[in-house]
Amino acid sequence: MKKRSKARVALYWLIFIGMFTVVPLLLIEGAARVYAHYKYGKPGKSYGLWRYDPVLGAQHKEHAYNSNAETNDYGFRNAEDVIEPKPEGAWRIIAYGGSTTFCYNLFNEEAWPAQLEKQLRQHHHPQDQVLNGGAIMWSLGHAFARARKDLPALHPDYVIIYSGINEQPNAAFLELDGVKMKDLVERGEYGRFATNLDQNRWIKRNLMLVRILDYFVYPLLQKEKEESQIEKERRAQAMQTMSIEPDPYVLENYLQVLRRFITFIQEQGSTPVFVAQAHGRNNRLNIQLTAYSRRGMEVARQLGAIVVDANEMVEAYEGEPMDLFSHSGVHYSKKGAEMLGAWLYRRVFQPLHTHP
Structure with missing residues (x-):
């Protein structure tokens, strides 16, 4: 009985964690795809320019x-x-x-x-x-x-x-x-x-979330990190x-x-x-x-x-x-x-x- 209770508690915890992590991510992924389809969609075509090639x-x-x-x-x-x-x-x-x-x-x-x-x-x-x-x-x-x-x-x-x-x-x-x-x-x-270019990553080719991070979130974070004067001088000298x-x-x-x-x-x-x-x-x-x-x-x-x-x-x-x-x-x-x-x-x- 105790073993069953522990397994059930673990299951509940997994469901709880999933509800607040995986499910929101799936919702964002789905919403992004719907947005892309209605804003940029072309009849008979699918979103994402890249596919795997051997x-x-x-x-x-x-x-x-x-x-x-x-x-x-x-x-x-x-x-x-x-x-x-x-x-x-x-x-x-x-x-x-x-x-x-x-x-x-x-x-x-x-x-x-x-x-x-x-x-x-x-x-x-x-x-x-x-x-x-x-x-x-x-x-x-x-x-x-x-x-x-x-x-x-x-x-x-x-x-x-x-x-x-x-x-x-x-x-x-x-x-x-x-x-x-x-x-x-x-x-x-x-x-x-x-064959290790950015587009060769499966997650980059298939997940809108990764593209959102790469194209919007990361650039904003980089902007906040202002290049120091010393770094600018080193780059110019190089x-x-x-x-x-x-x-x-x-x-x-x-x-x-x-x-x-x-x-x-x-x-x-x-x-x-x-x-x-x-x-x-x-x-x-x-x-x-x-x-x-x-x-x-x-x-x-x-x-x-x-x-x-x-x-x-x-x-x-x-x-x-x-x-x-x-x-x-x-x-x-x-x-x-x-x-x-x-x-x-x-x-x-x-x-x-x-x-x-």
Whole structure:
């Protein structure tokens, strides 16, 4: 009898604790999902852009949405599904890269791949399609891994590569897992990419509560911790003394992956278009991060890719360069994305259909 009483008391305590912990959390999770659905919901699509992938760890989910983006039937950042079969005379283009291709700070239709598509539909074919294969924090190795699945299935006419600034972060994330880029390169193991990125966490992909904590609660807590003057000076000094040269091992990996990526594109019957990355804030960090794609220009030319430099667009702009970028200096503003889309059309694609 006493044993039964103790078990019953323990059960009551578990129920009591659950009522004041688990149940409120479930209610908050449910309320957040209902709010997201009514504020941002898209017919036939589910909330949350990421799903598990056995190779990449995570990739964009098909038919998904969040507060400023949505994906199509292939998980590209397009509201429109892939047009099948591809219309006669129309071009299918896939743009790969990291957040500077995805354009996380903009809505779908504002991102530069969508702006390029707009130009093409106005001037070339009304059903030209530019599929946005960019993903936050992805290195060139991540993009290549995805392209190996996409290209055999979709047979694009052109593949744009706009990638480079995430090579050093990729190496840093690999090192957190005990893998050093130096060791990989010395062994001739190229193309290794991190699978421990933020979106690879199951709880981040599936729980609204975690996103609320990450995007709203933690930033507020960080604001309360004001950086001391000494910390500010140390950070400024580190920025002033950092090298503008890319890490030699990270660069070698990038160039080797680029060679393989471009060769693969050509083997699939597509034309590679390599775009060197631009920046608007001329600090040492941005110079260093965009140096990877600048070093890639010669490799891409040697392999027969179409090569252009987005810095030409920035340099030709008569206003303040940062007008074209967000606070990071490498992610395009709405104005910058619109200009890049139009510039790519004029610089790359207009000559192809007016003077094939």
